[in-house]
Amino acid sequence: MSPHQIVLDLQDWLALFGHFLGLSLMSLGGAMSTSAEMHRYLVEQHGWLSQTQFNEAIALAQAAPGPNVLFVALMGWQVGLNAGSSVAAVCGVFVCLVGILLPSTIFTYQVAQWGHRNRELRAVRAFKQGMAPLVIGMLLATAWLLGSGGGGAGPKLWLLSVASGLVIWRTRIHLLWLLGAGAVLGAFGLV
Amino acid sequence: MTQPTRPGPTSLTDLFFSVTILALQGFGGVLAVIQRELVERKRWLSNEEFIEDWAVAQVMPGPNAVNLCMMIGARHFGLAGALTAVAGMLAVPLLLVLLLAALHAQYADNPAVSGALRGMAAVSAGLIAATGARLAVALVKNPVPLAWGVAIAAASFVLLAWLRAPLAVVLFTLGGLGCLLAWRRLK
Numbered sequence: 045m046s047p048h049q050i051v052l053d054l055q056d057w058l059a060l061f062g063h064f065l066g067l068s069l070m071s072l073g074g075a076m077s078t079s080a081e082m083h084r085y086l087v088e089q090h091g092w093l094s095q096t097q098f099n100e101a102i103a104l105a106q107a108a109p110g111p112n113v114l115f116v117a118l119m120g121w122q123v124g125l126n127a128g129s130s131v132a133a134v135c136g137v138f139v140c141l142v143g144i145l146l147p148s149t150i151f152t153y154q155v156a157q158w159g160h161r162n163r164e165l166r167a168v169r170a171f172k173q174g175m176a177p178l179v180i181g182m183l184l185a186t187a188w189l190l191g192s193g194g195g196g197a198g199p200k201l202w203l204l205s206v207a208s209g210l211v212i213w214r215t216r217i218h219l220l221w222l223l224g225a226g227a228v229l230g231a232f233g234l235v
Numbered sequence: 236m237t238q239p240t241r242p243g244p245t246s247l248t249d250l251f252f253s254v255t256i257l258a259l260q261g262f263g264g265v266l267a268v269i270q271r272e273l274v275e276r277k278r279w280l281s282n283e284e285f286i287e288d289w290a291v292a293q294v295m296p297g298p299n300a301v302n303l304c305m306m307i308g309a310r311h312f313g314l315a316g317a318l319t320a321v322a323g324m325l326a327v328p329l330l331l332v333l334l335l336a337a338l339h340a341q342y343a344d345n346p347a348v349s350g351a352l353r354g355m356a357a358v359s360a361g362l363i364a365a366t367g368a369r370l371a372v373a374l375v376k377n378p379v380p381l382a383w384g385v386a387i388a389a390a391s392f393v394l395l396a397w398l399r400a401p402l403a404v405v406l407f408t409l410g411g412l413g414c415l416l417a418w419r420r421l422k
Contacts, residue, residue: 068296068297070296071296071297072294072295072296072406073402073406074297074299075297075298100336100339104336105332107262107335107352108262108328108331108332108335109259109260109261109262109328109331110258110259110265110325110327110331110332111258111261111265111300111324111325112298113298113301114328114332117329117333118333121336137329137333141325144297145297145298145301147296148295148296148297148298149297149302149305149321151297152291152295152296152302152305153314155291156288156292156295156302156306159291160310166421166422169378169421170378170414170415170417171290171417172286172287172290173283173286173287173377173378173417173421174290174379174410174413174415174416174417174418175290175293175414176373176374176379176384176413177377177385177386177387177388177409177413178387178388179286179289179290179293179370180367180370180388181387181388181389181390181391181392181395182293182391182392182402182405183267183366183367184363184364184367184388184392184396185391185392185394185395185396186363187360187361187363187364187367188360188364188392188396189395190264190356190360190363191361201353201354201357202357204358204361205358205360206361207361208357208358208361209360209361209362209364209365209368210365211361212271212362213368213369216275219260222358222361222362223262223355223359225354225358226351226354226355226356227351228354230350230351230352230354230355230357231348231350231354232347232350233346233347233350235354235357
């Protein structure tokens with residue numbers, strides 16, 4: 045990554061933390077939905093991240109296993125590195141990740157507990173069950189977007205997606221076998 | 236609460252590692268892995284419960300996979316379970332992603348590495364589609380009339396995958412329609 049040096053004082057760290065705390069409650073549908081605002085703040089307004097670093101954080105987190113919200117941790121890591129030390133980088137990880145997660149997690153916890161206590165209410169049951177068709181449509185859309193790889197997926201890659209989908213649907217084989225097979229096929233350029 | 240015969244995490248340690256292991260299998264969609272691991276294999280919750288918890292996790296702010304695991308942890312061990320599940324979801328994947336970031340600079344241009352990632356993404360796409368197919372069976376028992384349910388699922392797919400409509404808009408319109416239809420059938 046290209047060198048991109050910045051200076052952060054305590055007030056900047058607090059501002060960074062506050063910014064992510066604020067974004068947390070706006071992150072409906074996942075933290076990625078607020079990434080445009082993160083870009084405006086980190087890249088355009090403060091210049092704490094370069095454009096390339098911002099893009100790489102998102103791309104890396106999507107390629108890595110685990111929840112996509114980790115792109116936020118990577119941004120914090122890179123902001124800290126830009127500020128000059130790996131201690132600052134660790135600091136950046138915690139400031140950004142705790143900031144983006146704390147408010148939404150507390151809020152969701154409270155609502156989920158309330159919903160569980162009132163699960164016999166007609167409105168609660170209607171909400172939970174009425175969302176089911178949408179949940180299925182969303183899953184199929186996610187699969188489509190991931191499978192088409194931004195429009196670059198060839199017929200062999202589609203075949204691999206369809207074949208693994210069928211195997212997963214009809215069997216209870218452990219996923220890691222299939223992920224490993226996909227990795228090997230891809231590494232040897234077979235798909 | 237859950238019946239005593241119902242399988243569930245035996246301890247906070249079991250919960251932590253179960254969540255960590257499923258998080259590590261999620262390339263582009265941890266939710267589908269949760270369905271696979273916790274519903275199909277461990278049977279901690281049924282398909283219907285999974286969909287219901289997901290509906291809550293989805294409309295709340297924050298990452299939905301983290302929200303969902305937190306709710307499952309809370310169901311079994313209260314606040315301690317919620318915190319353990321969130322930690323399990325994030326701790327090891329966080330270390331791994333930082334390690335990958337460190338290696339990235341050296342191996343980004345290696346065709347074998349990018350090929351392997353492409354292959355794993357294709358398998359994940361298959362997994363997520365298969366999860367959708369399995370959950371679609373639950374629509375038969377749903378209070379939303381089946382024809383409406385299929386229509387809403389199809390419309391949300393077209394809006395999100397082909398027309399790239401913003402998720403929030405689809406959630407409030409088609410999700411709201413589903414809730415209204417369910418509300419009329421329930422009493």
